[in-house]
Amino acid sequence: MRKLKVMALFLVVVTLLLSGCFNNSGTSEPTGTKDKPGGNNEVTEKIIRTNSGSEPGSLHPGKAEGSHDSWILDHTFVGLIKKTAEGKIVPGMADTWEQSDDSLTWTFHLKEGLKWSNGDPLTATDFEYAWKHVLNPETASVYAYQLYYLEGGQEYNAAEEGADLKALEDKVGVKAINNTTLEVKLAQPTPYFLEVTSHFTYYPINKKVQEENPDWYKEAATFVSNGAFKLTQWNHKENIKLEKNENYFAKDEIKLDGLFFTLIEDENTAWQMYQSGELDLVYPLPQDVTGKLMAEKDPIFHNGPDLSLYYLNINTKEKPFNNVKIRKALSLAIDRQTIVEHVAQGGQKPAYGIVPPGILDTKGDFQENSGDLFKEDVEEAKKLLAEGLAEEGLDKLPPFVYTYNTLEAHKKIAEAVQEMWRKNLGIEITLENVEFQVKLDREKAGDFAVSRGGWIGDYVDPMTFLDLWITDGPENNSQWSNKEYDRLIAEAKSTMDTAKRMKAMHEAEKIAIEEFPVIPIYFYTKPYVVRETVTGVYAPINRYPQMELADIQ
DSSP states (O other): OBOOOOOOOTTHHHHHHHHTSBOTTSOBOOOSEEOOTTSOOEESSOEEEEEESSOOSOOSTTTOOBHHHHHHHHHHOOOSEEEOTTOOEEESSEEEEEEOTTSOEEEEEEOTTOBOTTSOBOOHHHHHHHHHHHHSTTTOOTTGGGGTTBTTHHHHHTOOTTSOHHHHHHTSSEEEEETTEEEEEBSSOOTTHHHHTTSGGGOOOOHHHHHHOTTGGGSGGGOOOOSSEEEEEEETTTEEEEEEOTTOTTGGGOOOSEEEEEEOSOHHHHHHHHHTTSOSEEOSOOHHHHHHHHHHTOTTEEOOEEEEEEEEEEOTTSTTTTSHHHHHHHHHTOOHHHIIIIIIOSOOEEOSSSSOSOOBOSSSBHHHHHOOSOOOOHHHHHHHHHHHHHHTTOSSOOOEEEEEESOHHHHHHHHHHHHHHHHHHOOOEEEEEEOHHHHHHHHHHTOOSEEEEEEEOSSSSTHHHHGGGSTTOTTOTTOOOOHHHHHHHHHHHSOOOHHHHHHHHHHHHHHHHHHOSEEEEEEEEOOEEEOTTEEOOBOOTTSSOBOTTOEEO
16 A cells, blocks of 8 residues: 655644644544643543544545555454454454365355444445445546456456446456355455455445445545444544444454544654654654664654565656666665665665565565665666666756655655765756645656655565556556566466465566666664553554554553
8 A cells, every 4th residue: 555654844833732733623632641741641531642644535445545544444444354463364344254175265254243333234245335336447446456356356347438337247256145144256366365355445335325425434424434443523634533433343342432643744743742742652753753762762662564665656658767777777876775774764674676574485584585686886877877868869867856745754865865866876856745645646647757655565465566567557657567577477366376476476576676667765664652551552564553452551
């Protein structure tokens, strides 16, 4: 999923601190823990207050895309299965499941008596309806490709104008056999399919609510979900409040009364609000704060692996970036170790490949087995740039724009790359800061030269990264195409043979690095702070910090 971390102008600090974070109705935000200098911690309602980087793009599971959406969705919805803090798959809405001998048919048995937050019964039909809604081409879901694993899924989603959509929908491999039995038929064996169902695109939606009000997900008053919390307040571009869902099947495990997300577009503001006692958990942190807390081993500081990649998109359809030598020159001229040590400062690992650490190979870790697929080399970069420019009939690289979304961290990294390109290659570029959604829209339209990219693995398998750059893929913003790469990805998707899958994906990764449709910068870590009075928060390798099982002492 899109790595968000979208923040904005520093001047809101004063406004927030002076106003006490009052919302537009004139009431102050709820207080979970009161942590005042020299005072006592007092628990009133058990509400964890945290920051989310931006107004959600969509809180409809079938339309969501970025981590600013998924963080809310992960606390308000549950799919067929769930993941524990250790990454173990456990029952969610499904109580049990089994697969056929050929691995093409999965049968999920839902728990009895499931309900939506509004009290409606939740049945297998809601899952069937939700998945087919995502695949319906009229929905225009960015993440529809995640359901191409279903038999007939891609054919339905790719239907051309005038096609018989009802006939295509009927062929999609998901069917409610009865209220508690969901049968799923796959187009081909998929070893990681069970884990894929934990992704938000596979969450159910209330069929009755969707049909009666297609805009149900846009306001708190009409929002209906099935997770541990329900959405009860949404002051757009200001804050979001979630309250415990009394209709949740595991409500007795939920100790909190709710969660409160303040939509803050600056990580410095969020950190100051934490220091003043207005927030209990902050993610992300300012880079200098991360470095300081990590060095001091402060008990409020938590860090761990993050299944995600920080990279730069290169528009391969825009001259002269169609030339692979120019793209490679740009990559080889970047000093990644300097960026992670002196700019990012969160223990990140320089990326000399695409797939992050943390994914098992046939033996060991996939990324470790890949090793460094390229090396930085300024002299080679100069040589490649000269050759590439000559091939394009140019004396020098024309000025271009590096676009990044609002966050001080992204700005600092962009400035570091800008200076490295200037010093090492004599290139002058312009930096452009835009809102996250603006960046996404422009990338989809091909309206950029170079842009900051980030991707969190949707599931723990190399495919969640490598299938991003297949020809005409919905996330292939670089518009790159390579037939052999496509063949290898298709091969890896068509077999249950682990050794064969991994070999194909290693080969595909090498091709991507040889042609650099994107420039890897580093593999993320996940540094955040949480008050010592808050317990039970955990951070899965491919999710933001999860607060479902948290408590306040």
